[in-house]
Amino acid sequence: MTSPIVFSKEEKELLVPKIKMYLKEELDQEIGNFDAEFLLDFFSEEVGAYFYNRGIRDALEMLDSRVDELKESIYVLEKPIS
Numbered sequence: 001m002t003s004p005i006v007f008s009k010e011e012k013e014l015l016v017p018k019i020k021m022y023l024k025e026e027l028d029q030e031i032g033n034f035d036a037e038f039l040l041d042f043f044s045e046e047v048g049a050y051f052y053n054r055g056i057r058d059a060l061e062m063l064d065s066r067v068d069e070l071k072e073s074i075y076v077l078e079k080p081i082s
Contacts, residue, residue: 005048015040
């Protein structure tokens with residue numbers, strides 16, 4: 001089992017109000033800071049790896065694209081052989 005994503009205190013201070021606002025606006029549910037932090041921890045443990053892995057795949061795709069561009073630039077430098 002992989003380790004859950006752990007958010008710093010500062011990150012939680014930014015994320016908890018967003019969770020509370022979403023639940024209030026979208027589901028008409030008011031929750032306290034403790035419940036919002038608990039919900040954040042739950043999603044971190046249960047689905048955080050999916051988001052993390054998607055970010056890794058996106059980064060690898062971008063890196064592959066940049067490497068292809070670099071290869072193309074290097075091939076342009078080849079000298080013709082007669």
